[in-house]
Amino acid sequence: MKKILLLAAAFLLVASTAFAGKTYVISVTQIVEHPALDAMRIGMADRLKEKGIDFTYNVHIAQGNMATNTQIVSQIIGERPDLVLAIATPGAQACAQKIHDRPILFTGVTDPVTAGLVKDLKNTNGKNITGMSDFSPMDKHVALIREIVPGVKTIGIIYNSGEPNSVPNLKALKVEAAKVGINVEEATIANSSGVYQAAKSLVGRCDVVYIGTDNTVVSAIESAVKVCTDNKLPLIVGDVDSVARGAIAAVAVDYYKMGLQTGDMAARILVDGINPADMPVEFLNDLNLHVNLKAAKAMGVTLPQPVIDRASKVIE
């Protein structure tokens, strides 16, 4: 009798959840709190809500600590999620190493192949993992630099040689610059307090300063803005948030939109039951252009009208 009652109770439980629609458990691991990374997390949640998908979000942030980053993976395994969302490279690597029985979706990873997450961008190694790359469209960055600073001969770049995302970005910049006969001058830093010095070291060595999606440099971008303003050296960046903070312009990935697109991928895995192994790595093709007229004036540049017209956001 007891068994029958239990069975009936179990059946009711299963039936009620089936009628209410499934609530998916999504566990998120993020290496650090940072506007771009947060925007991806929020974007993905918003897209799933738009689609009427019911889910709970367990958010774990490692505060930049690699040991915590690994420990979060065991927390996630204990949560038995339907999907793991890994934001940025370290979290994705730790999850890929330990979780093999449920789908992992990464986002905001610049170079997923070198990071060892996928074998190639078509994702042909048949693992439980896929996601989105935020690789900078460097050809568009160089084109924007040439449009704003006509006759540019040398681009100065500030980057942290210890950041996994910055090294491939630098390589791409060199390739794209070489295509149009422009030189690249490098200034490397090890931590954000070095940005001021690095910017100063570029004065006189280049016609324009470029800062890519480098977390360390971007966190202290104000020092670069100051040096560039003082020396009438244009500063063009690789992320739109830095334009509001005083750079002249950026054509870049909108991390919120990237989160939305990641949400589409999540829906395909959760609702349509598509195996991540059959989904290639995606990129965001819808880019945003932001310009800052005040910064342009302060750095001695007149922004061409077509650039202003194209911008999705103009800061006066």
Added chain:
Amino acid sequence: MTLYALFGAIEQGFAYGLMVIGVYLTFRVLDFPDLTVDGSLPLGAAVSAMAITSGYSPLLSIFMAAGAGLLAGMVTGILNTKFKILHLLASILTMTALYSINLRVMGRPNMALLGQETVVDKFVGLSGLLPQYATPLLFALICLAVVAALIWFLHTELGLAFLATGDNQQMITSQGVNTDNIIIFGVGLSNALVAASGALVAQNQGAADVNMGVGSIVAGLASVILGETVFGDKTISRALIAALLGSVLYRIAIGLALGLKLGSFSITPSDLNLITAILVVFALIMPKMKRKFLAGRSK
């Protein structure tokens, strides 16, 4: 805290166990605050990752990592003893240099080990246990083997001189022991353990990363102090085991903080660094509070 999270915390505790023992040797035994750790941990990871991707066995790569750590620690020791640079500064200099060296070793900031066979995979295969149980067991066995070897070593003549160097340098010098050499060797040994820990961590998390050492010394000190407070340090054997268990306790505390919910109030991830700091402060003031409490009672 789920069972997985608990085993995950124990796993992390033992993975960083060798590092904590290394920190114990310098900080408590040699009385040498050594920040080389923040650089030698990723050094071990980098050497191990490079060795594995170049085709060496993952087990051998741990010994190669330890060798590299030994050299790094010896540099700090030499800067301190032969060139009379303050120990703290000497270790900061080595740590700073190691950042660039680690980038050179790997040729890039992050080196993936995903898909490569590691000691963890080998042990999981051999033991037949589920990975979430096999991994902490493997790291615990490695740590216990090293602790046993250290206990043996610290009872040899050289080991006793090593212990005495931190206690009373003048006395041991008058016994005709060259304390400089002992400090150089001791800081080297400590960093060999730290680097071996870095190798284990990299093989466990699937990548070596140049930034993985950040905050190691804080975690190491917190673990040492936590272990001493909870398990005591009456004898050297007990103190070593206390340091190792302190590492496990520290990670369990972090695991609890990661999943803590008190009614409608839940810890947000951004509170984690604050909690870590409170934990260390608490561990530091505990012995004093205990003494005060006991003194108050005897009145």
